[in-house]
């Protein structure tokens with residue numbers, strides 16, 4: 001549904017994004033995760049047809065976003081970081097206005113606006129002036145304006161920024177409820193947002209996509225699976241030898257402890273294996289005491305930090321050398 005190929009954007013001498021390639025399958029929510037300045041907003045704007053790329057292509061529902069920027073606006077709903085609202089209008093009045101400028105026929109408008117309000121749980125606020133709404137409700141109006149014409153693809157740029165914890169949960173649930181019938185790309189710098197909301201994640205850092213996968217696979221791929229932490233007695237080097245021969249064990253390493261503590265070991269196991277029972281049995285057989293054994297798994301945070309600090313890449317990326325382009329943009333509804 002969304003296909004991005006070798007996309008780059010250069011501002012003067014700054015490469016905001018550099019040769020990025022990814023796709024979003026119909027009905028899925030892709031989290032576009034990266035730290036501040038990584039290039040998320042730039043990518044979202046290009047996808048929404050508001051900013052030309054320097055190089056590469058982006059297609060939504062088969063349309064090139066640059067060559068068909070008018071047609072593409074019928075195919076997408078876009079929520080920029082700051083929702084484009086008219087604060088003096090009522091919720092219902094504003095959504096009717098948006099429906100009209102998005103080309104919905106007069107006969108269909110009422111039904112489409114009702115459907116968007118229902119989806120975003122806004123019926124009780126229909127007569128309220130937008131200025132008087134809480135930030136959470138304003139964000140729901142922002143999402144309602146993005147979906148009022150029932151677009152197949154939705155682009156959300158940092159949709160929960162500035163909301164309180166309760167509002168964040170509401171907006172995330174709303175986004176999840178849109179999956180299946182819509183294809184969604186959601187940019188965020190918040191790690192839990194992707195594991196809670198998205199079926200897949202593309203991690204972007206310094207303008208490059210450094211990994212794309214499900215959150216679970218990313219963790220497995222980068223850590224070689226989950227593992228165990230052990231507290232034992234005896235000589236750690238000997239224990240390592242014993243443990244390294246167990247089927248399913250990839251790596252055994254000593255964990256730093258001060259001298260007067262018992263040795264601690266970390267055992268990394270192959271994805272899909274559960275060698276815990278064998279580990280315990282081998283240690284006891286080998287004459288070691290096992291004081292503690294804990295299951296540990298990497299968090300998405302570990303993966304993110306690894307990818308964005310060491311710039312470790314799961315797939316090779318190519319550098320681009322490009323020159324400056326001019327930019328024309330105007331963020332209207």
Ligand SMILES: Nc1ncnc2c1ncn2[C@@H]1O[C@H](COP(=O)(O)OP(=O)(O)OP(=O)(O)O)[C@@H](O)[C@H]1O
Pocket residue numbers: 011012014015016017034035036037038039040041042043189
């Ligand atoms: N109009 C512009 N002119 C020059 N440089 C820009 C412009 N817009 C963005 N940049 C630069 O491009 C890079 C990517 O910016 P972008 O806003 O896309 O990142 P982001 O991931 O959305 O970050 P944030 O979460 O902080 O908004 C940054 O280095 C930024 O300073």
